[in-house]
Amino acid sequence: MNYTAASLVIGITLLAITVSIAVNAPHYMCIAQVSLSTIEASLRHATLNALIAHLCGKSVKTALRENIEALDPRYVPLSRYRVVECHPVDVSTPWPKALLKVEYWIALGDRAQPYNCTVKLEGYVTSTSSEGLYDVVSIKVYDERGLILSPELLSFNPKPLTVKVEDGKLKLYYPRGLRPSTIEITDTRGLRIYLST
Amino acid sequence: MRRSLTSNSHKIAQAHLLDAIIASIILMLFTITSMAILSRPPSFTPHSPPDDVLAVLAQDPSFIKAVYSLDSESLSSHVKAVIGNRPFKLAIYNASNYELLLRIGSDIEGVASIVELSGCEGKVEPIIVSLVVGS
Numbered sequence: 633m634n635y636t637a638a639s640l641v642i643g644i645t646l647l648a649i650t651v652s653i654a655v656n657a658p659h660y661m662c663i664a665q666v667s668l669s670t671i672e673a674s675l676r677h678a679t680l681n682a683l684i685a686h687l688c689g690k691s692v693k694t695a696l697r698e699n700i701e702a703l704d705p706r707y708v709p710l711s712r713y714r715v716v717e718c719h720p721v722d723v724s725t726p727w728p729k730a731l732l733k734v735e736y737w738i739a740l741g742d743r744a745q746p747y748n749c750t751v752k753l754e755g756y757v758t759s760t761s762s763e764g765l766y767d768v769v770s771i772k773v774y775d776e777r778g779l780i781l782s783p784e785l786l787s788f789n790p791k792p793l794t795v796k797v798e799d800g801k802l803k804l805y806y807p808r809g810l811r812p813s814t815i816e817i818t819d820t821r822g823l824r825i826y827l828s829t
Numbered sequence: 830m831r832r833s834l835t836s837n838s839h840k841i842a843q844a845h846l847l848d849a850i851i852a853s854i855i856l857m858l859f860t861i862t863s864m865a866i867l868s869r870p871p872s873f874t875p876h877s878p879p880d881d882v883l884a885v886l887a888q889d890p891s892f893i894k895a896v897y898s899l900d901s902e903s904l905s906s907h908v909k910a911v912i913g914n915r916p917f918k919l920a921i922y923n924a925s926n927y928e929l930l931l932r933i934g935s936d937i938e939g940v941a942s943i944v945e946l947s948g949c950e951g952k953v954e955p956i957i958v959s960l961v962v963g964s
Contacts, residue, residue, distance in 0.1 A: 639851070666944075667884075669880050673888055673944050688951050702947045703945050707943055
């Protein structure tokens with residue numbers, strides 16, 4: 633082996649060692665943080681999930697406690713909370729409103745930041761009429777952000793033939809003579825209300 | 830004859846000397862390059878944590894459904910709808926035992942935003958969603 637071959641071998645060996653060290657060098661560990669906005673998002677979701685459980689028959693206090701206890705205090709530091717308002721109080725009765733309002737106190741160092749969280753779905757029938765071959769039920773539906781005017785965000789049971797938006801109302805078209813006495817409305821989150829026609 | 834042999838051995842010696850010089854230069858270059866690479870930390874851009882992005886996503890019912898159904902395509906679409914074509918890494922962990930359930934996106938580093946979800950459809954099933962967004 634001459635000098636050139638030897639230096640080539642040593643050079644390649646050094647290169648391989650360098651690449652190996654560079655590839656296996658320790659990288660920065662990924663760190664994480666939670667902020668007020670993500671804590672509030674967690675609490676909002678817990679409130680919603682508790683209300684859905686309540687609509688399925690569970691006591692609201694139990695449902696809320698289970699959801700809060702499931703959250704890790706390192707990610708959702710909570711001092712205390714209280715239920716301000718809840719509908720329906722009796723899930724066996726059809727109510728035109730599903731609502732849960734909770735006041736949370738988020739622990740931030742030595743102080744507690746209040747956070748009022750409301751999740752709701754409510755609505756009412758504005759009118760019923762007949763148009764040609766159809767019975768029409770006009771309704772207004774609200775969630776905590778305001779009036780819902782996109783039929784895609786709601787599902788109806790029984791399903792109407794068509795849904796139109798007119799004058800800030802949703803108009804549900806059913807076949808003439810087949811207008812239901814109660815309409816079940818569910819939003820994309822799973823909240824459910826019943827409207828009597 | 831003897832003069833010719835002497836001249837030949839001189840030429841061989843010169844070639845060996847040149848060889849040794851070139852080898853030394855190559856070795857020195859490798860050593861300097863290696864030291865330069867190893868002396869500096871790996872490239873790292875401390876992206877700011879995407880708290881607002883994750884907070885917005887966590888309020889979207891279809892995102893929550895995608896999280897609980899571990900639908901990677903839907904999750905990717907939701908994240909890209911908010912951040913565009915920036916690289917991201919989204920990971921979902923079981924909050925009970927920190928088992929990694931799903932990881933999508935690029936292998937980027939940065940400060941992750943964390944949101945914990947307590948459950949879905951009224952059931953209590955806590956999971957942790959972690960998101961890192963690159964620039």
